[in-house]
Amino acid sequence: MFELSVACKYLIPRWRQLSVSIISLVSILVISLVVWLILVFFSVTNGLEKNWVDKLIALTAPVRVTPTEAYYNSYYYQIDSISEASDYTYQSLREKALADGSDPYDPDYDEELPPFWVQPDLDENGKVKDLVKLAYQAALESGETASFFDTAVGNLQLMLNRNGMQSQISQTAYLGSFDPSNHDLKKTLVSLSNEDLANQPSGSPLAIQEVDGKMVLPTFPGSEAVLLPKNFREAGVLVGDRGIITYHAPTTSALQEQQIPIRVAGFYDQGVIPIGGRFVWVRPELIAMVSTAYDMSAGSTSTGIDVRFDDYERAPEVKRAIEQKLENLGIAAYWKVETFRDYAFTKDLLEQLMSQRNLFSIISIVIIIVACSNIVSMLIILVNDKRTEIGILRSMGASSKSIASIFGFCGLIMGLLGSLIGIGLALLTLQNIHALINFISYLQGHELFNSHFYGEVIPNQLSGEALTFVTVATVITSLISGIIPAMKASLMRPAEILRSES
Amino acid sequence: MILEAKDIHKSYSGPAGSHVLRGVTLSLDAQESIAIMGRSGEGKSTLLQILGTLDFPDEGTLVIGGEEALPSRFNELRSQSIGFIFQSFYLLEDFSVLENLLMPARIARVPCGKGSAAYARALTLLERVGMSQHAHQPAKQLSGGEKQRVAFARALCMDPKLILADEPTGNLDYTTAESIHHLLMSLVKEEGKSLVIVTHNQELANMCDRQYTLREGLLHLA
Numbered sequence: 001m002f003e004l005s006v007a008c009k010y011l012i013p014r015w016r017q018l019s020v021s022i023i024s025l026v027s028i029l030v031i032s033l034v035v036w037l038i039l040v041f042f043s044v045t046n047g048l049e050k051n052w053v054d055k056l057i058a059l060t061a062p063v064r065v066t067p068t069e070a071y072y073n074s075y076y077y078q079i080d081s082i083s084e085a086s087d088y089t090y091q092s093l094r095e096k097a098l099a100d101g102s103d104p105y106d107p108d109y110d111e112e113l114p115p116f117w118v119q120p121d122l123d124e125n126g127k128v129k130d131l132v133k134l135a136y137q138a139a140l141e142s143g144e145t146a147s148f149f150d151t152a153v154g155n156l157q158l159m160l161n162r163n164g165m166q167s168q169i170s171q172t173a174y175l176g177s178f179d180p181s182n183h184d185l186k187k188t189l190v191s192l193s194n195e196d197l198a199n200q201p202s203g204s205p206l207a208i209q210e211v212d213g214k215m216v217l218p219t220f221p222g223s224e225a226v227l228l229p230k231n232f233r234e235a236g237v238l239v240g241d242r243g244i245i246t247y248h249a250p251t252t253s254a255l256q257e258q259q260i261p262i263r264v265a266g267f268y269d270q271g272v273i274p275i276g277g278r279f280v281w282v283r284p285e286l287i288a289m290v291s292t293a294y295d296m297s298a299g300s301t302s303t304g305i306d307v308r309f310d311d312y313e314r315a316p317e318v319k320r321a322i323e324q325k326l327e328n329l330g331i332a333a334y335w336k337v338e339t340f341r342d343y344a345f346t347k348d349l350l351e352q353l354m355s356q357r358n359l360f361s362i363i364s365i366v367i368i369i370v371a372c373s374n375i376v377s378m379l380i381i382l383v384n385d386k387r388t389e390i391g392i393l394r395s396m397g398a399s400s401k402s403i404a405s406i407f408g409f410c411g412l413i414m415g416l417l418g419s420l421i422g423i424g425l426a427l428l429t430l431q432n433i434h435a436l437i438n439f440i441s442y443l444q445g446h447e448l449f450n451s452h453f454y455g456e457v458i459p460n461q462l463s464g465e466a467l468t469f470v471t472v473a474t475v476i477t478s479l480i481s482g483i484i485p486a487m488k489a490s491l492m493r494p495a496e497i498l499r500s501e502s
Numbered sequence: 503m504i505l506e507a508k509d510i511h512k513s514y515s516g517p518a519g520s521h522v523l524r525g526v527t528l529s530l531d532a533q534e535s536i537a538i539m540g541r542s543g544e545g546k547s548t549l550l551q552i553l554g555t556l557d558f559p560d561e562g563t564l565v566i567g568g569e570e571a572l573p574s575r576f577n578e579l580r581s582q583s584i585g586f587i588f589q590s591f592y593l594l595e596d597f598s599v600l601e602n603l604l605m606p607a608r609i610a611r612v613p614c615g616k617g618s619a620a621y622a623r624a625l626t627l628l629e630r631v632g633m634s635q636h637a638h639q640p641a642k643q644l645s646g647g648e649k650q651r652v653a654f655a656r657a658l659c660m661d662p663k664l665i666l667a668d669e670p671t672g673n674l675d676y677t678t679a680e681s682i683h684h685l686l687m688s689l690v691k692e693e694g695k696s697l698v699i700v701t702h703n704q705e706l707a708n709m710c711d712r713q714y715t716l717r718e719g720l721l722h723l724a
Contacts, residue, residue, distance in 0.1 A: 002608035009596045392592045395556060396606045397581025495557035498588070499547065 007409035027374035035422025042466030047459020055271030058184035061306035071334040075120035102130035138325035143307035152290040158243035177284035196239040208266040223261035227281035315339035379485030391497030404490035415478025505530040510562035524719030535697035537707035540716035585657030589669035591649040593641040627655035647678040
């Protein structure tokens, strides 16, 4: 392709084209710097966001199915409160899933249904639809695993005994049901320190362990194992420390404080979830105990089905599949299906991250356009410099399209060359990102990235998404930059050029 | 008939607008050579550019190789059927001598790598103009006479039927010009080309089969 080879010749720096050569080099340098900056920034921020999302998903699930108001108002849920088989108490999802049938009410034994009692939702066989089992099945079929989750609120008190000095930490805690099948949780566990190991009696491990590929909370006689967020460790708590979880349960006369003894079995990194610092993992049985003190429909506890699968980018697709199945089963009104981007406690944060990324994308495009605008100036000078050669090429049969292509290629080559240099620089920077961060931290006198917020390790993987974005944006912009000079060149009439030059 | 121009008119607009060609008619047979002479500003170069499809006539028709030269065929005609030789040589200075010779072939998308017919022809032509030892030298390093030799070879490289030369020795000293005249005429004869030369040089004009003078926009047989 002669257009490409001519374009390459034109871009070789020459003394007699000093101005063109200097502008070309500056243009390529500016594009390289812009590409470098965008790649490094996006790679680090995308990596941070991925870390945050990974932690969020490890602590929750990519998709959650939760009961709606319609569920709590349904015959299926309400009937437990007047059925002897359900001990006259509302049942959790977990209990509903384990129940034999979908309708515990026995008209021969239980009291008569009050007038205007909510009507049951019946299937084609005339039986009450088992809303939990059907929803669980739909979730399981759409994801890879499905498990129930429960949360409740209690008060956590930890008693610390250090070298004879006693202190206490007390705060409200959200109790979450520990799911041994949640492999992602393992990624968030904080490794034991020497102090943790020293705080454990020899021969009886107190920390959470992995057994047959499942995370297992240790069992302690007379107390429950709990997994705390890592900020407790930073406050001086060690594995093996003791404490209690308190909650208030109604008795015949008044609310009475109940206490459950606990021992710390480990710490996890909660990431940037707003309530993460208060979220304590415990056995589901402990939550069931605390939950009996509350009406689940009142909002003081929450429950639902966690749907897990490896590729969390599939979340919207899985959500749609579950919704479709629930719709087909005629129980969609009883359930709300959410992806991790919809969770009330993370939605704002993820939206903000997305907004920041979009904003920086726009800024990046503007910077690339500014950088590529140099190409326009350079190519216009080049077209004027090569005026005679354009005439010569036309006299040899080159079409105006070929002439335009030569200068279009010049713009494209400069954009690509700038991108390649920028990508190389970005790779080099990302490989040495920690040294760079340490250096900048040293210069400014404090940490560049706070480890509480950004984690211990700053991501240094080149983001494929950023690479695609910056390459496509640079190529398109440099091509567009070449259009004006290329048009100018293609519109030159050979007779006029050669007449003026002779 | 290689070239046939009928009733060619050309005017230039502008404050000092002029009607430079007022009905030029010209025909050229295969292997025939003609010289067009005339004073400066009479429109000789304009006529040559129109004959070479580098410019459009205001009126008149142009037939090259038996087919009317329509604007849609201009690129093809310049690439395949016409070879140009200019007073200022017009070599591509950033390219080597051989690359200059091969450029018309590359524009025409003809294979021109080593071993190709175009490559072999380029080397042969360089040898014939006595420039084979300069094949890989940058064109900008050549002297005026050498550049014009290369320009001759380039004009012949695609084996066109028609060669158009505009003051081919106008920028050369007398001795060099004389040798170039002989080289041009011998090349044209040996290659069997038709030639139109615009020149002020009577000696060169005498070497052609016919001579015309362009005066007041019309061609007059000398």
